[in-house]
Amino acid sequence: MQRIETIEWTAAGVVMIDQTRLPRETVFVTCRNYLDVADAIRNMIIRGAPAIGVAAAMGVALGALQSNNLEADIPLICETLAKTRPTAVNLFWAIDRMRRLYEDVKHLSAQEIRDTLVAEAQAMRANDIATNQAIGRNGAPLVPDGKTVLTHCNAGALATAGFGTALGVIRAAVEMGKKIDVFADETRPFLQGARLTAWELMRDGIDTTLITDNMAGHFLKSGRIGCVVVGADRIAANGDVANKVGTYGVAVLAKENNVPFYVAAPISTLDLTLRSGDEIPIEERAASEVTHVQGVNVAPDGIRVANPAFDVTPNRYVSAIITERGVARAPYSESLPALVG
């Protein structure tokens, strides 16, 4: 099957598969300048913490490439990209890395600076894929053989530069020969599970069953789920995990039913500057995401809506955090800094 790239650097600009239109249409969007990249992140044409990190890095590189005044423009470019979404820390991590690299090389010629930033953004994409493969290798041994893996949202190839974090663990477990199948929460309101996870896993030939989010408890109670694996948007120093809204509920239901709950994420998702998840900003998105499904209105006009895009899972529900450098377990305030080194 043809491999579909989440994000690519091309001569025409940064090319992304439009994740708002999957699985019904496979459409690619070309971001021709950094503002296009910022819009693509804001409007969730690209989403997933690692993927928006790579997108932001490419946005900085694209901005630099088109700038005639790097010293003035780099801060503006970085600030614009950083304002797109508040919760996933990979976005800020990637932008900071590009900004620091710029500081390191700004004594060079403008052309050399641009070349360096473009090469770095491309390297970050390649590194992300390698990181996910390492996460998969580290996580696959934790997946119980002969059982079902439950996942929430999409922490797959589409949420990263490729392979995926949570879905990377599942892919690696399948590559190891484990006989597993997957239950995918549809993940309202944006339906990343129904539209993206189901699509990705079907393409890979991995046996997948789609459920609505509110069915997760029923199946966790049934005994068929061997483990839960999800991604993360930001992990605090104490191991509290911000991830797509609904993750907290799944984690509580997993614990209640003695099902291990694993978080798969790169080291760049750790934010050790935050003591706990209470300090993680939670993005509130538009009411129309809840009142409408793919453009169809499903609620009475004028109804009030709450739409937090993420929630925080306290560390006591997290069985382990799987990173490219190894698997952290409680107490996370010791194991996470040890992994970062």
Added chain:
Amino acid sequence: MQRIETIEWTAAGVVMIDQTRLPRETVFVTCRNYLDVADAIRNMIIRGAPAIGVAAAMGVALGALQSNNLEADIPLICETLAKTRPTAVNLFWAIDRMRRLYEDVKHLSAQEIRDTLVAEAQAMRANDIATNQAIGRNGAPLVPDGKTVLTHCNAGALATAGFGTALGVIRAAVEMGKKIDVFADETRPFLQGARLTAWELMRDGIDTTLITDNMAGHFLKSGRIGCVVVGADRIAANGDVANKVGTYGVAVLAKENNVPFYVAAPISTLDLTLRSGDEIPIEERAASEVTHVQGVNVAPDGIRVANPAFDVTPNRYVSAIITERGVARAPYSESLPALVG
């Protein structure tokens, strides 16, 4: 505001508001024979345990009215109506009540039998409204003042002959002068919360916020939810509760966050013949309810789907069961039979 009836007996047949088309369209369906009533229950034109009980009773009455051979037809009519949906016990309770009444009066003339059955079906509708008002009176004191009530699915006027069970408790609390607002889970896949509960409560001027099902945990953890109130489709002798899928998850999350979890249901929802919820049959509905939202396909073609319409909440998560005869608390195996008397 004009009162909208869920179900009415008219000269033209049994008239129901079409709950598949709310809130976008207010359309009434006239069931002209008992097969139409069976289809309406099966296709969820009418849904909600007490409402389908009334519908089934009216279906039996309609069938009797059009029968020239009551002795042969009554069993067939009852069997057909009983096969429409398996989980809500009110359906079987209502049909049994009509069947037993038929046995009691079958020595009368055909016309007297028909009149008796029609009168009984109409009385069951009126009694259901009175029952819900009593449930409201019994439950309202339990609702914390100044806080938010979370509800799942629609246990409102539309799920009953009127007033509602869970929403009856909320309405009665508002009538008592309590300052409360409501968070309504949208309740995928059929969206009873978004389409029906939000619509009902807005019409009543009760402050309501719509959330996706997977946000319930986030708000239960936030401290703003004072209690959860839901309906029920069947309650076993030990207090295990079958209700719309997702109820179990809400109950676990409520307990985890020390939020009381109340079930509001008429005595007719009790099935004391079942020792525990494990014995309650759970309806599996069509995959298209999950893959499509109001006719729009949101998932890849050919994806496998699970669609259990209900789940079972074990009694240990249930703070109290609110009935028209009083409030039952654990141990339910004692308190529920005592209420039935």
